Amino acid sequence: MTLKPHSAIAHAAYHDLLRSLREEAVGDLRGTPTRVERNGRGYWYDSFRVGAEVRKRYLGEDDPQMTARMQAAREAREPAEARRRARARLVRLLRAEGFLGLDPTTGSLMAALAGAGVFRLGGTVVGTHAFRLYEGELNLALSLEQTAQTDDIDIASFERLSLALEDAAAPPVQEVLRDFDFAPVPSLEPGRTWRWRQTQGQALVEFLTPAFGEEGLRDLPALGVQAQALRHLNWLIAEPIPAAIPYRSGVLVQIPRPERFAIHKLIVAERRQGQARLKAAKDRAQAEWLIEALARDRPDDLLDALEDAREQGPRWRERIAASLERMPETAAALAAL
Known part of the structure; x- marks a missing residue:
């Protein structure tokens, strides 16, 4: 991108x-x-x-x-x-x-x-x-x-x-x-x-x-x-x-905050069911764009938001991980923070 x-x-x-x-x-x-x-x-x-x-x-x-x-x-x-x-x-x-x-x-x-x-x-x-x-x-x-x-x-x-x-x-x-x-x-x-x-x-x-x-x-x-x-x-x-x-x-x-918006989109994308799957694709596209931008210019803010979201509980971690499985480049960008 x-x-x-x-x-x-x-x-x-x-x-x-x-x-x-x-x-x-x-x-x-x-x-x-x-x-x-x-x-x-x-x-x-x-x-x-x-x-x-x-x-x-x-x-x-x-x-x-x-x-x-x-x-x-x-x-x-x-x-x-x-x-x-x-x-x-x-x-x-x-x-x-x-x-x-x-x-x-x-x-x-x-x-x-x-x-x-x-x-x-x-x-x-x-x-x-x-x-x-x-x-x-x-x-x-x-x-x-x-x-x-x-x-x-x-x-x-x-x-x-x-x-x-x-x-x-x-x-x-x-x-x-x-x-x-x-x-x-x-x-x-x-x-x-x-x-x-x-x-x-x-x-x-x-x-x-x-x-x-x-x-x-x-x-x-x-x-x-x-x-x-x-x-x-x-x-x-x-x-x-x-x-x-x-x-x-x-x-x-x-x-x-943009870093929270990006991680939140990873979570809600996995909550979409049925006809809402089109919205899930849109969620992931927005998260991808924001994560690429933030990883370049505000990596500490992005990392803090990611860690904080994962600390909210196992369901949060599962949904973030499930979204990132569909987004290998985004997952790599987050892993490199």
Whole structure:
């Protein structure tokens, strides 16, 4: 497989776009930044008054970078419109350099979900839409076979985080989806759904959450939706990273770490049964591309993820090994780490 890097200009433009989006995310403060500690972890909120009531809007988990971004936001004086136009120019540059974009419907939906706070409140893009965004993170162009657009948007979040945040999407996620002509898909539990299908097309939005025990439907209070609980997902979405979608003036989301995504694809490929075997081949192709890229540029990260996954238990080791039996070149690359 040939890995083709983007230009140095595209690499710099992507990270400028990502930096600007992250600064903008914490720069629109309505009140006072407040740090709250829960279970030994710190979280930042924008605390403001509405009448006699104090409300809090979740900003992100505490770390030195968050503190620095909030300080920079306080000192920023550049008008918001000028910042938006600067980001739009960066997006145009990325498109000219061959970066993947989104169709208008998907792009505007992702922007609306981001505006409602879905990703700020812990939502993580998974699946093929996340894979496409590693183009910017790894500064590598995707091949023609890998650029096929998928109609599915998969968003995962931790149930416990959703309960702990004491904040909610605004407008509600269900309202956003209805505005884009999505309707709930009936499930086995009457009155509850984790899938929304566009009434005039094939687009499908699915909400997922890690299963700690039995798989089934769980509530995500911060997003106001139900989610399908799945095994292995908690490992995938732990410690997600920010990513910029090159649509209009940019959309800030978060995605799994690429090394975890790659190893997770090896695992889920072996869980596919029946008609889903076509998806298993796609899983392995994405894992192969990521592993080759990471083995070259981030071998320590890849090795840490592989070892950590194998330590999760015998079923994890068996599924990883079964996938690698079908992928001798990838297995050799991992063995050489």
